[in-house]
Amino acid sequence: MTDTMQYGDDAAEEFRGSVREWITENAPPELTGVFDWRTREIPGYRVEQIVEAKRHPAHVEWERRCVEGGFVCPLWPVAAGGRGWNRVQKAIFEEELHAAGVPRIDRGMGEFLVGPTIVARGTAEQQARLLPPIISGQHRYCQGFSEPEYGSDLAGLQTRGAVDGDELVVTGQKIWTSGAVDANMIFLLCRTDPAAAKHRGLTFAVAEFGPHNGFDVRPIRQMSGAYDFAEEFISGARTPLSNVIGGLGEGWSVAMTTLGLERDFNLPTLSLDFLHEFGRMADRVRESGRNSDPVVRQTLARAWSHVAIMRMFAKRLLADEEGTADMVSSTKLFWSEYHRWVSTEDLDLDGAAGMLRPAGDGYPTTPIQDSFLAARAATIYAGTSQIQRNIIAERVLGLPR
């Protein structure tokens, strides 16, 4: 029987060969030792160490070469400054980076959320003006959707946007803003027509981010000890109307475009990182001699099973772009619940020793403790596990709302 999938065929292998060659020629040799980049996609994973590792000269040089070589935002259309790669090509590129032990240079929310939203919903002028600074790294975005009272029920948000001449003036409060500490741009939803129905009257805009533009940023300390996100009190932040994406009052449908992207995560690479993480756990078990403990063996077998299935989910997603929307909630639920479980099992292996942290300022933790704590975020963000189950039940299984 024939196979309709491109992944693994001659063209894909030729592509694999060409990117491998480029990586070999361009990746600074000392970069692999700077950080264990093979765990980088695992959410919340040692965020502060990653930020520090990115400042290393080898990483700075690698970033410069990737920008020059056109390997940043490669999924964007060629006209938008990308390579127009499909997801299989992206997966192959990332597999090769993973194999080489070097990171993909990504632009975070700018690359995965704002850019594709502007490509889909922005004007030609907006695309020409707003996309290149994302690729170069000049614009670093954070997301201003959630508010203290409106998280899962996003459409009720209350931050006001008033039109003043050719500017939008934004006043209100946002919270759970990932990447706020490092960002200089924000994409946000605000209510421009309070008289309109809940889902109408919302507007999607990008704005300069920081105290100079009315954003009073207060980092929120997470229970892991890290400061990955912040809340902002917004008083009269201004942005030109030319920064409104999709038009005034069209914010909800634009945000749906963005949120669709948010759930379309990085499963091919993420699953490879989980496999790498599993390997480290298995090594630890072998070194401690606990591989003969039947309970531990059951746990490790369950863990590998989850990762293998995740790899297959990734392949199915790559093979079937049409059916992806149906599966994205399932795979997000699957990996986030898995990681919450396995990181607990991993720390349990440490027993009473896991009760103690390394000494030091702040709240330093071991990588296993960090994983245990950070894993709790992923079943909450980008749609809680409960919301994902509602989506599966209603959209996939057709149960009544």
Add this chain to the structure above:
Amino acid sequence: MPIDTRAPLLAAPEHEDLRRALRRFLTSAASVTRARAHAEGEEFDRAVWLRLADELGVTGLGIPEEFGGVGFGLTEQAVVLEELGRELYGGPYLASVVLGAAALLAAGDRAAQEKLLPGIAAGETVATLAAAGVDGEWRVGGPTGVVAREREGGWVLDGSCTHVPDATVADVLLVLADTEQGRGLFVLPAGSPGLSVADLSALDQTRRFSRVELRGAAAECAGTPGDGDRVLAAVLDRAAVALGAEQLGGAARCLELAVEYAKVRHQFGEPIGRFQAIKHLCADMYLAVESSRSAVMFASRALDEETAEAGAAASLTKAWCSDAFLQCAGDAMQIHGGIGYTWECDVQLYFKRAQSSKHLFGGPAHHRDTLAARLGL
């Protein structure tokens, strides 16, 4: 161990054609209603079996062309088994086409293959394999209850074997027995003198198991005496994935039954499917089904292509699909409420099949331990 996903993957259009044709046939001629009748004593319907073989060609799928088959692999057979599992089909597909054919192929005895495989491929010969240990567990190196002795240039079998699937309808039995040179695979036709077959009372009445008694029954050795453990190991990996595919079908059908019922059953003035407690059970069932599907796709490809992780994939699949099927059958019963606990509701048939299949060819804990060993732990 790396998890190789470079091999191409996707359900080919031909698979979906096969699936549609089979589903149409089973719904009309061998639905769960027939499985219930079979459970309550109806005889094996050989006419339906032969139509499955002739009209749909499913019995020859995994058998090489040189032996009268189509020459496809487990990947294609998995589609068939999933569909059979949806309707709890009671015929000897697993016994004859999976166990029987796999044992003959693994044993590598050309004469036995030429003699038996064409009939198995055509559905005209029904084979089964007696290889469970005395405790009913299918396990390489487990204690077998059958001894084979050489006598007058041939072999004679003595002892008994339990948990033999579909032995009452089999035309030929393959028996794993101990010899002085080690374990070997032996072949004897149904009705041989000294061979008797007795039906066992099973928790799951939709699949027939028998006890086979051998009192000086003459048999031929297939392959080499002493090679039996290797043969059984090869058979069990294929059987694990095949049964996993069947369990996937059962789990998927349980999810459908639950969702259909949740849409029409009203309480407090609305369909119970509007309550999040029900939605979340269904969503978790969906995840159990789709993760099982991923496991079956992974393992069937891995075995067909003989990749390094084929054994690990087989163990993973049997453990995973076993848990998933019982979860789905149990939750389907819960969602059906009182009616789900009745004899007349089909869900109970799936529930019993799920628990029974969970322990056929090794339970989940056994397979996870094997998986750990295969991962070098």
